[in-house]
Amino acid sequence: MRIVLAVIALLVLASFPLWLSAYILAVLTVAYYFGVFAMGWDLLFGFAGEVNFGPTFLIGLGAYAAGLLDNHGVPVWLSVIAGAIAALIGGFALALPALRLRGPYFGLITLVAVLMLQQVIVIFAGVTGGEIGLTINDVLSIDPGRNYWIALAFLVVSGVLLYGLSRSAAGLILQAAGQDAIEAQALGFNVAKHKLAAFAVSALFSGLSGAMLVFYLGTASVDTVVDISVGVQIIIAAVLGGRRTIVGAAIGSVFLIVAGEILRPLGQLNTFVVSAIALVVILFFPDGLVGYLLRRGERA
C-alpha cells in the first residue's frame, strides 16, 4: 500500500515540468538539493545521535571543490564526483578527532569548522571569488524541466539509499550506538567505527548534493552553501520533518523552501513567519511532522 502511494506521488512529482511554470520548477529544484542535505544530516542526528551544527562545512567543501575544478576545465560530472570525494575526505578529517569528544563538544567543533571554511574562502578570494562568489562556467542543463528531473532523480535515489541504510542491520547498530553508546559497546559493537561511517556517508551525500547545486545555480557563494544560517535552515528542515525518519527530512526541506517562496510577498516578514511556524512545530511536535504521523500509527 505504502509503495503504491509512493509510486503515485513520484509520478505526480515527475509530471510537474509538463504543466508547471519554470519559476515553480526552479524553487522545487533547489528544495530537492536541500532535501538531500537534510537527509544526510538526519542520518547523523537521528541515527548516530550526534548533532552536526556544521552541515555546510561538508556541503561547502563539495560545492567549492567542484566549482574550482570546473574553473580549471575539468568536465562537469568529474567535478561533481571530485566534490563528493572532497567532502568525504574533509568529513573524515573533521570527525576522526571530533568524535572522540563527548556531549556538546562534537557540535561545537563542527560549528567552528564552518567558520574556518568561511574564513579560508574569504582570505583566498583570488582563487575562490571571496564574498562575491565563484562563477561556474558550466551548468547541468539549460532546460528548467531537465534540471528539475535531475534534482528529483537525485533526491529519490539518495532517499532510497539513505532510507535503506537506516533500515539495514548496520542502521540498527547505528541507532543503538546513538541511543546508548555504553550498552552498544557492551554488546560488542565498535561505536566509534559505526559513527565515523555514518559521518562519512553523510559527508558523501552532502558533498555530492552541494556540488550538483552549484552547477545548477551557476555560482558558488558563501551565502548559499557555507553560511551558518544555511546550516540552521537544514537542521530546522530535518527536525521539522521528523527526526529518525530520513524521508521526513526531505519533506521538511521542501516545506520550508516552498513556504519561504509563497510568503515572499511579506518581504522582511517572510523569514520570520517561516521561523515561527518551524518553532511551533518543534515545540508541540518534537517528533516532527512525519514522526508525529508515524507515532500515531504505532499507537493504533
Next chain:
Amino acid sequence: MSANLLEVEGLTKRFGGLVAVENLGFSIAGGEILGLIGPNGSGKSTAMKLIMGIERANAGSVRLAGREIVAWPTHRIARAGIGLVFQHSRPLHRQTVLENIKLALLPDSLFQLAAEKSVDAKARAIGERVGLGAVLDRRPATLPFADLRRMELAKAIARDPQVVLVDEPFAGLTMAEVENFSALIRSFREEGKAVLLVDHNVKGVAALVDRVLAMYLGKRIAEGKADAVMRDETVRRVYLGGKIETHARAIAPEKSGIPLLRTEDLSVFYGKAQALAQVALDVHEGEFVSVVGLNGAGKTTLFNAISGLIPYAGSVRWQGSPLAGQSPAAIARGGIVQCPETRELFGDMSVVENLELGGQHQPAPARMARLEWLYELFPILKSRRAQLARTLSGGEQQMLAIARALMMNPRLLILDEPTLGLAPVILEQLSKALARLRETTAITVLLGEQNVTFALPHADRVYVLEHARIIWQGPPDRFAVEAGAGYL
C-alpha cells in the same frame, strides 16, 4: 568445576583523590555464581565497569580464560566473551522486542545490510526462553518493567558470553518475578558460564550464589559461602554497626495534634517501577527522625516527593496543609530544605561563596551571624573558607553541603545519605557535628541512611524502608532486636 574463566587481580581505580576500588582480586570458575556485594558507594559497580572496560583501571589485571583483557576497549571485551546485563538501558523504541534481541545477534560490521536468515529464528528462541514469547512483536515502551529486564537478559544471552555480569538482578521485581529470574540465572550456571551478581546485600542473592565477596570502601572485607559472610564480624559491622548507642529523646507531639510533616498513602512510580508504596510518616516539631533502608529502597524518592521534585500520589502535609501543587522553590522557602545525596555544590565557587549563596534571601547581619555559627559547628570549613568547593575532600564537601542547607534557616532539614562514600574517620566528625546540631538547636531533622551505625545514635524515632514500603517503625533501641536481622 572447570578452571577459572574470570580472574581479577590487584584491580585499582582512583577518581581524583577517591579510591573507588583498591587492590581487588577474585576469580570465578565456569559454572559458578559469585555474588559481589557491598553498600552504596563501596565500589562494586565500579569493579563491574572495570571488568567490562567501561572504566579504565589504574592498575591490576583482568583475565578472561587466561587472556589479559584489562586495557581492551569495551566492544572487544564483549566480543571476547563477557556480557553485561544492565539494570537500566535505553532500548530501541521504534523497533519491536524481537528486533531489539536481533540487534544483539548482529556482527560488528558496517557492510551487513540484512541480517542472516538464522538470526530471526535464534532471536525468537531466546525470546521464548526468557518468557517474552507473547510480546515479541510489541514495542518496548508498551512492556511492563519486568519484561524490559527480561529483554536485557535476552540481549546478554544472545551474545552467548562465557562470563555474565548482572547488575542488581532483582531490583524492582516482585517475588514471583524474582523466582523466574533466579531460574534463568541458574540456567547460566548449568551452561558452564561464570556469573557475577552485583547487589547491595547478601540476603537478596544468598539462595542463588555459590560464593559471596563483600566490599566496603573499595576493598574486599570478606569472602566465602553466603551464610559465613552473613556471620562475618566485619560485614556485620559495616551493615549493622558494632554496638549501637542510642540517645532517643521523648519528643512530645504537637498539642494541636497536627505534626510538622505528615505523609499519607504516598506512592511514586518511575514509568512502570513502583519506587514508593503507600508510605505514611510523621515528623514532629524538634524531632530527629531517621529513615533507614538500603540503596534502592526508596529513601531519595521519598525525600524528592516531599520537596516537590517529582510527581506523586497520596498526600504530603506541612503543618496541616497539603504541599501538592507548590513549586520546589516555594516548598524550600516554606522551610523544608533538602541536602541531596549528590551534594550539588558549586564546584568552581569557594566555600564561603557556596555558603553565602545559601543565605541569599536573608539580611546581611543575620547572614553573618549564621555563618559564624556554622563555622563553629564545622570548624574545618572556616579554615577552608577560600578554597574551591571541588578541591575539598569528600567529607568536607558533605559538611559544606549540610552547612549550605543550614544557611537557608530551615525548619525541617532533610539529609539524604550524608555518609555516602565517606571513610569511617570522617563519619565520626560528621556524627559529632550532627550531635552538636541536635543539642544546641531546636531544628527538626529527617535523615535517610543505609548506614545504621550513623543513623541510629541521633535518632528519636526510626522508620525502616524496604522495597518501597515502610516495614518497621519504632524507637532506635528496639531496632537491633526487631528489625536488624532482616537488614544484612
